[in-house]
Amino acid sequence: MEIAFLLFDNYETLDVFGPVEIFGRLTDLYTLKFYSLDGGIIENKHGVSVLTEKLETVSANPYLLLIPGGMGTRKEVDNPSLIGQIKEKAGASSYVLTVCTGSALLARSGLLDGRQATTNKRAFSWVESMGPNVNWDKKARWKVDDKYYTSSGVSAGMDMALGFLADRHGIEFARNVAFEIEYNWIEDKDNDSFIAE
Amino acid sequence: MEIAFLLFDNYETLDVFGPVEIFGRLTDLYTLKFYSLDGGIIENKHGVSVLTEKLETVSANPYLLLIPGGMGTRKEVDNPSLIGQIKEKAGASSYVLTVCTGSALLARSGLLDGRQATTNKRAFSWVESMGPNVNWDKKARWKVDDKYYTSSGVSAGMDMALGFLADRHGIEFARNVAFEIEYNWIEDKDNDSFIAE
Numbered sequence: 379m380e381i382a383f384l385l386f387d388n389y390e391t392l393d394v395f396g397p398v399e400i401f402g403r404l405t406d407l408y409t410l411k412f413y414s415l416d417g418g419i420i421e422n423k424h425g426v427s428v429l430t431e432k433l434e435t436v437s438a439n440p441y442l443l444l445i446p447g448g449m450g451t452r453k454e455v456d457n458p459s460l461i462g463q464i465k466e467k468a469g470a471s472s473y474v475l476t477v478c479t480g481s482a483l484l485a486r487s488g489l490l491d492g493r494q495a496t497t498n499k500r501a502f503s504w505v506e507s508m509g510p511n512v513n514w515d516k517k518a519r520w521k522v523d524d525k526y527y528t529s530s531g532v533s534a535g536m537d538m539a540l541g542f543l544a545d546r547h548g549i550e551f552a553r554n555v556a557f558e559i560e561y562n563w564i565e566d567k568d569n570d571s572f573i574a575e
Numbered sequence: 576m577e578i579a580f581l582l583f584d585n586y587e588t589l590d591v592f593g594p595v596e597i598f599g600r601l602t603d604l605y606t607l608k609f610y611s612l613d614g615g616i617i618e619n620k621h622g623v624s625v626l627t628e629k630l631e632t633v634s635a636n637p638y639l640l641l642i643p644g645g646m647g648t649r650k651e652v653d654n655p656s657l658i659g660q661i662k663e664k665a666g667a668s669s670y671v672l673t674v675c676t677g678s679a680l681l682a683r684s685g686l687l688d689g690r691q692a693t694t695n696k697r698a699f700s701w702v703e704s705m706g707p708n709v710n711w712d713k714k715a716r717w718k719v720d721d722k723y724y725t726s727s728g729v730s731a732g733m734d735m736a737l738g739f740l741a742d743r744h745g746i747e748f749a750r751n752v753a754f755e756i757e758y759n760w761i762e763d764k765d766n767d768s769f770i771a772e
Binding site for chain 2: 390391409411419423426429499500530532557561564571
């Protein structure tokens with residue numbers, strides 16, 4: 379089962395590599411791949427240069443598409459090529475996970491309309507404005523609506539990734555992954571201590 | 576001030592990119608760079624391909640050298656070229672941070688001899704055997720001895736990176752960085768709930 383991580387310039391480092399660490403522990407279950415609109419090396423402001431493949435080459439029905447946040451989302455919400463491909467690939471995926479302001483990109487595709495979602499508590503108003511027909515939840519650490527998982531800021535993506543594993547494989551399975559990486563998992567998706575004002 | 580991250584095949588993803596997220600928030604203070612023994616693309620088992628520069632091109636006196644862990648350390652402890660360069664570059668750095676089994680590589684250089692250190696609680700015996708003259712602490716989340724910071728497994732590297740910021744800039748400075756990434760920081764370096772048997 380392929381897990382596709384979508385990168386773009388100035389993605390947020392941990393939004394991607396927190397979940398990569400978690401799903402990457404389960405290489406017997408998942409194959410991790412990295413994509414961007416045009417493929418090639420993608421950089422961010424932390425100086426991390428990662429090799430990616432073209433997004434259009436992702437398999438027809440990926441198991442999971444993960445969309446990170448980061449300052450790059452401010453630009454990419456106005457990139458119709460990327461939003462169009464997100465709509466197509468997210469629509470075809472069994473599951474879609476967004477971290478932080480990655481939810482703004484998914485919201486722009488229209489796929490979150492009428493759904494429950496959350497996002498970074500420090501960029502809430504901006505993300506809300508990108509998806510006026512989405513039911514945004516200001517309290518959740520992460521939110522699940524059908525196949526769509528949306529998380530709060532940065533490290534909340536790790537909590538959500540573990541929550542996703544718990545939903546698929548049971549809580550003890552997820553707890554064991556958290557234990558292996560010596561991570562203090564926040565298990566409660568409904569309460570975030572970093573709530574929006 | 577340059578922060579140099581050392582990569583090698585099969586480094587652990589989060590050991591690197593957790594601290595990258597934390598130090599990367601402070602680009603007015605720090606420049607992040609990525610190195611490997613021979614430079615070029617470095618891959619790990621999670622499929623993350625990162626572009627690096629040659630380790631010998633690191634500045635003469637880097638501010639901070641970070642050495643991650645991961646399964647690759649099992650091979651690299653027997654790579655005299657890498658251990659020799661670690662000895663030289665770590666010796667010249669103002670600070671050296673290791674995450675997880677990265678401490679085994681630093682121990683092999685001899686620079687930890689007679690010092691306090693810790694490591695991954697799930698690989699403790701092996702790391703101990705790589706540094707028989709190191710005073711290994713089985714209880715610490717991370718350990719500080721002079722310029723050497725060594726942390727427990729994977730996500731403990733993030734706690735240590737925040738602890739490093741607290742030591743340099745004060746606890747409120749570090750708490751603010753944790754808040755920005757909505758991270759539930761384990762502030763107490765002396766007690767790890769993932770202790771070794």
